Amino acid sequence: MTEATPESAPASARDRFERMHGVLRSRICLLDYAPGTRLSEEALAAEFGISRTPLRRVLARLEGEGLVQSVHGVGTFVTDVEVEELAQTYRLRLELAELTGRLDPVPPDAALRAEFAALLSRTRGFGPDPDPRAFAELIMDVFLALLKLTANEPLREICERLYFRTTRIWLKSVFADRLDLAAEIAIFRREVEDIVMALEVGDLHSAALIQRAHISMSFERMRRGPGDRRL
Amino acid sequence: MTEATPESAPASARDRFERMHGVLRSRICLLDYAPGTRLSEEALAAEFGISRTPLRRVLARLEGEGLVQSVHGVGTFVTDVEVEELAQTYRLRLELAELTGRLDPVPPDAALRAEFAALLSRTRGFGPDPDPRAFAELIMDVFLALLKLTANEPLREICERLYFRTTRIWLKSVFADRLDLAAEIAIFRREVEDIVMALEVGDLHSAALIQRAHISMSFERMRRGPGDRRL
DNA sequence: GCTCAGCAAGATGTGCACAACACTCGCCGG
DNA sequence: CCGGCGAGTGTTGTGCACATCTTGCTGAGC
Numbered sequence: 001m002t003e004a005t006p007e008s009a010p011a012s013a014r015d016r017f018e019r020m021h022g023v024l025r026s027r028i029c030l031l032d033y034a035p036g037t038r039l040s041e042e043a044l045a046a047e048f049g050i051s052r053t054p055l056r057r058v059l060a061r062l063e064g065e066g067l068v069q070s071v072h073g074v075g076t077f078v079t080d081v082e083v084e085e086l087a088q089t090y091r092l093r094l095e096l097a098e099l100t101g102r103l104d105p106v107p108p109d110a111a112l113r114a115e116f117a118a119l120l121s122r123t124r125g126f127g128p129d130p131d132p133r134a135f136a137e138l139i140m141d142v143f144l145a146l147l148k149l150t151a152n153e154p155l156r157e158i159c160e161r162l163y164f165r166t167t168r169i170w171l172k173s174v175f176a177d178r179l180d181l182a183a184e185i186a187i188f189r190r191e192v193e194d195i196v197m198a199l200e201v202g203d204l205h206s207a208a209l210i211q212r213a214h215i216s217m218s219f220e221r222m223r224r225g226p227g228d229r230r231l
Numbered sequence: 232m233t234e235a236t237p238e239s240a241p242a243s244a245r246d247r248f249e250r251m252h253g254v255l256r257s258r259i260c261l262l263d264y265a266p267g268t269r270l271s272e273e274a275l276a277a278e279f280g281i282s283r284t285p286l287r288r289v290l291a292r293l294e295g296e297g298l299v300q301s302v303h304g305v306g307t308f309v310t311d312v313e314v315e316e317l318a319q320t321y322r323l324r325l326e327l328a329e330l331t332g333r334l335d336p337v338p339p340d341a342a343l344r345a346e347f348a349a350l351l352s353r354t355r356g357f358g359p360d361p362d363p364r365a366f367a368e369l370i371m372d373v374f375l376a377l378l379k380l381t382a383n384e385p386l387r388e389i390c391e392r393l394y395f396r397t398t399r400i401w402l403k404s405v406f407a408d409r410l411d412l413a414a415e416i417a418i419f420r421r422e423v424e425d426i427v428m429a430l431e432v433g434d435l436h437s438a439a440l441i442q443r444a445h446i447s448m449s450f451e452r453m454r455r456g457p458g459d460r461r462l
Numbered sequence: 463g464c465t466c467a468g469c470a471a472g473a474t475g476t477g478c479a480c481a482a483c484a485c486t487c488g489c490c491g492g
Numbered sequence: 493c494c495g496g497c498g499a500g501t502g503t504t505g506t507g508c509a510c511a512t513c514t515t516g517c518t519g520a521g522c
Contacts, residue, residue: 303512
């Protein structure tokens with residue numbers, strides 16, 4: 001058996017790369033590093049206990065994904081997203097979300113159904129004065145779980161890419177009190193409940209349409225801000 | 232005026248990177264490097280007159296785009312695409328092509344119309360015993376021109392990404408005589424003619440649907456091979 | 463003749479020192 | 493007082509030597 005044991009970490013170069021990439025991507029998308037923040041190659045290399053060279057490879061990947069941008073002699077900065085590009089991305093994500101339920105749909109197995117149940121439980125665990133970061137992590141986990149409903153690998157990859165590219169901007173609105181966090185959580189709970197109901201009767205297309213609708217409404221709320229809330 | 236003159240090449244690090252990336256991507260997609268070919272970092276670095284370090288950055292980008300894959304101690308190889316993933320990608324490209332004509336469409340200006348006229352002329356320039364590589368370049372140019380019909384930047388980026396990822400596999404079929412090159416050229420000429428006609432009356436959605444139909448039929452012909460051609 | 467341990471060659475990955483570049487701050491001339 | 497210039501500092505980009513890994517070969521042992 002030449003296969004490495006999945007439990008004990010062989011800590012190969014590739015694994016290190018993937019781990020660092022995931023860590024930095026999470027920090028960027030959960031706003032630990034706000035847009036505009038400068039990422040010090042030296043400091044990050046020291047934190048991960050490696051030299052600048054392999055870290056630069058991670059940053060290059062993040063740059064390819066549009067999450068950071070390096071400028072010679074200046075620094076590497078977390079990117080921001082312009083309003084127009086954000087709107088374009090949301091319009092695209094709407095269509096892709098619908099495709100998720102139409103292209104190569106796979107009914108959830110027992111493990112995935114259990115995962116959705118756990119996620120639903122988490123959405124109900126928020127009381128007054130909720131933790132914004134925990135909410136952000138929940139949203140991300142739900143999104144990644146929904147992605148498992150299609151077997152179309154390129155579609156999953158693209159949806160994930162666009163999600164990581166734009167969600168932090170929406171999150172920024174929540175953190176900046178441009179959106180009402182408690183209200184957003186309540187709306188999100190309804191969304192997850194609706195989706196789980198659709199999944200229980202095996203209607204993946206409806207689940208995708210529900211997700212599509214919520215992405216659309218979520219963007220509209222962000223665009224209007226908290227002062228223009230209507231029924 | 233701090234802006235660099237667009238004419239004279241300042242040959243900055245970024246420009247070098249983009250140029251090398253484009254060159255290698257073209258070579259991979261036009262089958263100068265067939266799937267499975269090993270790319271020698273040292274040889275490529277010598278060819279571009281640089282050291283391995285910046286070249287490795289280019290290869291890392293190509294790996295992120297799924298065009299090559301590096302294995303420690305073995306080499307960097309041009310990726311192949313499995314049949315199932317190819318089918319998934321084509322199904323996705325169908326939908327995205329249709330989106331191209333529906334999401335943020337922009338009517339072609341004079342320059343773009345002239346470009347299409349030139350492309351149409353090129354499609355008619357193929358005689359007997361055509362050059363496969365010239366045909367491949369033409370197809371790529373037409374695809375990139377069609378992409379200009381939408382202003383949705385993320386959509387353009389994704390379509391381009393998927394195109395570069397899969398077209399070389401289709402090209403491989405043509406080169407391997409699994410498809411009839413002359414017939415493919417004739418079909419492609421009809422496609423371009425139909426699309427230009429649709430554009431002339433300003434119907435971008437129809438142009439996108441024509442493209443969608445041709446992508447679909449093109450994949451079907453490849454899947455069936457030359458021995459199973461039916462009306 | 464077959465097997466397998468060990469070595470050698472060649473590939474990518476890493477660390478480090480230096481080059482190239484951009485911004486800042488202070489000095490100097492008008 | 494003001495404007496511009498130049499050294500200084502800090503950053504990313506590059507080159508090079510070495511580490512690590514994989515693979516194929518080779519030859520001793522059975």
